[in-house]
Amino acid sequence: MTLPAIPLRLAVEDELSEHIPRRILSERDTRYDVTAVYRGRGFGYLRKHARAFNRSATAAPFLLLTDLDRSDCAPTLIAEWLGRPRHPDFLLRVAVREAEAWLLGDDSGLKAFFGARGGGRHDRPEELPDPKAELLRMAWSARRELQERLVRRDRRSGRLAQGPDYNGALGEFVARHWSVSAASSRCRSLRKLICALDGLEARHGSR
Numbered sequence: 001m002t003l004p005a006i007p008l009r010l011a012v013e014d015e016l017s018e019h020i021p022r023r024i025l026s027e028r029d030t031r032y033d034v035t036a037v038y039r040g041r042g043f044g045y046l047r048k049h050a051r052a053f054n055r056s057a058t059a060a061p062f063l064l065l066t067d068l069d070r071s072d073c074a075p076t077l078i079a080e081w082l083g084r085p086r087h088p089d090f091l092l093r094v095a096v097r098e099a100e101a102w103l104l105g106d107d108s109g110l111k112a113f114f115g116a117r118g119g120g121r122h123d124r125p126e127e128l129p130d131p132k133a134e135l136l137r138m139a140w141s142a143r144r145e146l147q148e149r150l151v152r153r154d155r156r157s158g159r160l161a162q163g164p165d166y167n168g169a170l171g172e173f174v175a176r177h178w179s180v181s182a183a184s185s186r187c188r189s190l191r192k193l194i195c196a197l198d199g200l201e202a203r204h205g206s207r
Helices: 015-026 042-056 074-082 099-104 107-114 131-139 144-150 166-176 180-184 188-203
Strands: 006-011 032-038 062-067 090-095 151-153 160-162
Touching (some): 006 015, 015 166, 099 131, 107 131, 131 144, 180 188
Parallel strands (some): 006 032, 062 090
Antiparallel strands (some): 151 160
């Protein structure tokens, strides 16, 4: 007998942050039905509405994915955002330090996708002070078509900056090439998201 899909709403910072949970869900044995997505309004919007999302999880499961960025640690961020007990079906997960670290967890996949000539191995991408800067450095060596979408050099500062289709290009990598298993072996915060999904599925009788 085929079990019904688990309905799930997503709240994410941007397009790239939506691709990541969708890819993870696609590899689960349990089926999910993403019924709504709240995205593109940034960190501040997610923080402002976290308590409302928590309350709404009484009706149906909710996954909020945000970046740790400059916060001290994920438990502190979660406590500050909620200020009250978290509903079991509200999965508030934090990428340390940002979603790009999870992509660097599959650095061999990234290099193959980029056709990059350089870039070292990232055994502990969550410990990098600026994972996005490291990913941009790798993208600078990507094949030309991808490089132009992903990265540009700021004329004033000379620093590498996000290109015009950064989220779209990396979204293609996540959807088609990213190895969740490789990345989770190196990223503890990603493993925590996967464990949270295990728990959700167990509560909803889907495992």
